[in-house]
Amino acid sequence: MKAWRAKEKALEILRGKPRDSYRKLPSYLYMVRHTNPGSVTRLEKAEDGRFLYAYVALYASIKGWEYCMPVVVVDGSFLKATYMGTILTACTQDAAGKILPLAFVVVDSENDTSWKWFLERIRETYGTREGMSIVSDRHESILNATFVVYPGVSHCVCLYHLWGNVKKYFRKHHKILRKIFFAMANAYTTEEFDQYMAETYRIDKRVKEYLFDIGYHRWSIAHSNVNRFMVMTSNIAESVNAADKEVSDFHIYDLLDYLMKMIDRWNNTNKNKAIATGTTLNTKYEDLMREKMKESQGMTVTPSTEYLYTVYDGGKRHVVNMRERICTCRRFQMDVMPCKHVLAIVRKYYMNEYEYCSIYYKKNNLLNTYEVPVYPIPDESIWEIPPDVIADIVLPPKGKIKPGRPQKIQHKNSGESRRKKSRITCEHL
Template structure:
């Protein structure tokens, strides 16, 4: 944004408003990952307010692959439109991609106004079932029906969906009327036409947010460097693991091998996960067909190796970088925190947070709730008697 000193425009200074970045390796590896993208945001707790938006995908071996980042002023429509537009233009350039997010109004508005970039047939926007569960509980205060709502979303066949949906309707038509406001192809696995790849939540992004938890207090430059070095470490470790499996003679990824040995594949997996179920194996054995032809290429170890084949180039000595002759960037003074002491948490806790599900604090000395051992009155009395002559 332009910078002003009073009413005068300062020509050689700009105010940093938003920044989007991705790495060439992340753009390149997405071609060999599952065509699924999960997006979410988390607050920054440094000197300046803001949000870190993250987009992740997954390879054929169920490894999380971060593909894009952005620092914005907040989870607003303009911020999400900025992030999703750059994500679609520079990183997710293939069609037929599934986008999973929560039901944030700003995300829905950004998707609707993307000029078809995140709409069928180019992309398919779907919701996290855990956030739908949270919204359902907030609306009806019926915790005994939470699991049923989640099971409706996890239904792999239309028959399972109809049975569980009718069970919820028998408890009250108000519940199903609320659920009918959400298109079932956006939350039910049986109607997503395979664009979810079995993913029902945004847990992949939550895992990355926990990995970057220590970087949320850093300045922007340090935060970008943290993503660079941690992705470099991630790619190096996964590359060595993929090479070891290939050298050992493995053709398919660990997820395919574990499912085949477990023999727990249910009907509908070939449409959802692109992995044959036991019924396909029986037909292939009867007709003398190769069952490996029905496993998607993304699960092959050669495809997994292509994800981590490229390497990050070292940043090098900053003194050898080309000279920068552009305007100087300064932080937005309106986003600066003015509170003293430890930064306050601005996140709104919901019933999904484990902190809300913990039991009340219980003293290990007296057994009462509401305090710890160090603040127990008996502890104070025992210390007094011990110090007495």
């Protein structure tokens, strides 16, 4: 206990008192808007002046969203500071497949009210785009909030979280089911999907009923209502959570400041890589295009009309409509990128393959994503805060600190594994 008290005293000297951190919030959020005009912040308090929610969406992210694929990935991670709480995040992928954080909010916990409030702020900030989809785990509060706030937007389920549930409920056959499940989810045609589903049915009839109740369109490419741009998991949100872990015990003021600096650092790194890119597509998608080009070798192409072609891939016949950008394999329209059958046509008739790629994969969009920089907050000693902002008093939230050692490992949702990781890395960072 003596060592613990010494540590707490040292942290208080370094970071200040937790209560004082909440009092700084109105001034800090004002400075965020002042140094980054166009940013959106929101501070929600209870009737007695106690803290409820703090929301931040930087203008750099708001402008960058216009040039990114319309896929929003959301997730939450618990905090370990004095007053606990949870941080909810929303992010997307840029034209290089890197993470662009859109918004974050500190709330009391993951519940229906907090998620609804967060998604409402995102809708107010970013609006709704055509073909937009939201990807998350199967947290009940996210499902409920999405249904209310985004009734016309497709809500997709992260494959790994869904597999975790299947593994839990049908453990007896999970080793056999794993390969079939992921092949079924990534199948592009309903015929291929039905074949894998028939195999699943023979192994355990209950799996089909369970997946049907969830909705095939929420996790299967073959039944998807929108283009998911190959985003089938919530990995990018998990990567943001991993980056937050090292500051999960910070006071709220320091936490928000760290997140803002993190976004600034990521944006600068991604912008410099974009400037150094000498190809039309980023390296990730250029490599993918080359692989498909190799697979297209040896295919026979027969023109039917000016824009209709028949491609023979081994023993299979595929019809490609270059004008409508449709192939019977469905990869062309679902990935919004040329499939191997399209590339066989492109190679034979000397077409430009990049004309058939979505703008969300191209370098120009990548550069535009980071056109607006994140301006750092100046030192607190030179802040000039209006009197009405200074007069806004925020009290810490109500709550009782639990006795004993603070929790360090987040309790997983149903079906998630508890495997330990010595270091978390992600290709999207």
